[in-house]
Amino acid sequence: MNRDEQNKAPISKQTLNRMPAYLLYLKNLDLQERQSISASAIASDLNLNEIQVRKDLAAVSSSGGKPRKGFDIHMLIEDIKAYLGYDDVNNAVIAGAGKLGQALLCYDGFSEYGLNILAAFDSDPAVIHQSVNAKMVYPIEKMPEICHLLNIQIGIITVPAAYAQLVCDQFVKSGIRAIWNFAPVLLNVPQDILVQNENMAVSLAILSKHLSVKLKKND
Amino acid sequence: MNRDEQNKAPISKQTLNRMPAYLLYLKNLDLQERQSISASAIASDLNLNEIQVRKDLAAVSSSGGKPRKGFDIHMLIEDIKAYLGYDDVNNAVIAGAGKLGQALLCYDGFSEYGLNILAAFDSDPAVIHQSVNAKMVYPIEKMPEICHLLNIQIGIITVPAAYAQLVCDQFVKSGIRAIWNFAPVLLNVPQDILVQNENMAVSLAILSKHLSVKLKKND
DNA sequence: TATTTATCGATATAAATATATCGATAAATA
DNA sequence: TATTTATCGATATATTTATATCGATAAATA
CATH class of the missing domain: 3.40.50.720 (NAD(P)-binding Rossmann-like Domain)
Known part of the structure; x- marks a missing residue:
């Protein structure tokens, strides 16, 4: 079951501002046919703190990540797009x-x-x-x-x-x-x-x- | 005597990001031939917190403000420009x-x-x-x-x-x-x-x- | 000249954001 | 199947940023 969007704490402004970078990065991986990625790997590639990335992703991800594997790239892309307002016209x-x-x-x-x-x-x-x-x-x-x-x-x-x-x-x-x-x-x-x-x-x-x-x- | 630039605490990132707004605002006042402005007035016009504005200005101002009068607009403009790198080519x-x-x-x-x-x-x-x-x-x-x-x-x-x-x-x-x-x-x-x-x-x-x-x- | 007042700037507190620690767990490996 | 390990996510701490408090002071006013 998906987490209830309504009940999530409001995302921080700083997190919102980092979303673009994640989105861009994930799309790149998607083009390279990668399936999943860990917060640690993203952090290292984007020169960010690992915990920060994990918290950011947790804030928008509908399904969370898995130990030893990380996040599903395709799903994360959809989650971020949805968050940034892709659903609204x-x-x-x-x-x-x-x-x-x-x-x-x-x-x-x-x-x-x-x-x-x-x-x-x-x-x-x-x-x-x-x-x-x-x-x-x-x-x-x-x-x-x-x-x-x-x-x-x-x-x-x-x-x-x-x-x-x-x-x-x-x-x-x-x-x-x-x-x-x-x-x-x-x-x-x-x-x-x-x-x-x-x-x-x-x-x-x-x-x-x-x-x-x-x-x-x-x- | 001017304060020693070298000894000033490094300006915060958030303060740096607000400088453009101050600069734009001050230039407008300058065009209207205004001489000085208080941090409180700036805060109210820009919808910012008064103390925040005062601290921001203190960080770049070479001469400080005066009670009851505020900051010299022309001087502040020069200070901000200098800070933003106007002096470098x-x-x-x-x-x-x-x-x-x-x-x-x-x-x-x-x-x-x-x-x-x-x-x-x-x-x-x-x-x-x-x-x-x-x-x-x-x-x-x-x-x-x-x-x-x-x-x-x-x-x-x-x-x-x-x-x-x-x-x-x-x-x-x-x-x-x-x-x-x-x-x-x-x-x-x-x-x-x-x-x-x-x-x-x-x-x-x-x-x-x-x-x-x-x-x-x-x- | 004495008093009032707006405003500064220093110091203190609160809120937001970032980073660290650590137990839990799914996947990989033995 | 048992053990190891990378990674998550929750909770705790530290840092940065924002806001509040207050005494000092230059200008305005009485």
């Missing part, structure tokens, strides 16, 4: 069909996780009514209508910083519940709207900072 | 001049943090020797030569998953010390190479997961 739209917006529209990896980017919005006549990777770019005025129609929960902002707040407000009016923001702007949103900022420049800056700390240590 | 190159690679090449925000993306590499004749945002795309064979010549420390991977490991190996041979990886692949690198994975699909999946957790809570 999550529809998203993009505001801003520039280079970055188009890059996201073209990226086919989202559907892997049950996520669909259904459409984009822009104000530039050059891209409006064009399709990018079979997804239409609509004039930005159509946003509320289309979002409500398609029951969109997630909005992605890839417009220039100057327009980000404006677009954000429109998203909120359009019934969006979560925003993935690529503009280097702090968005002002109602309490119940979830915002995840993705500042490319700062991600790179942080990498560079980690690098310089590391280089100094090796002096 | 960090040069990066991109492997993969597709939509995402071009989006990064076009993004001018990196130089804000002392980061320069100097060039890109690709194997597609359609983009080789073209320039994107005044940055050249070179054939991928030229990578070691150019990287060594320009003393490049950071490599960015935006090629399809199937080529990512190959490109990664070439980066390592070319003397790169840190890799920012956008391909959904676990890269195999020597111990001393820093890898930061940026899996777009999973970022969105995690946002969606957080959203569904939140929606369930409000039932």
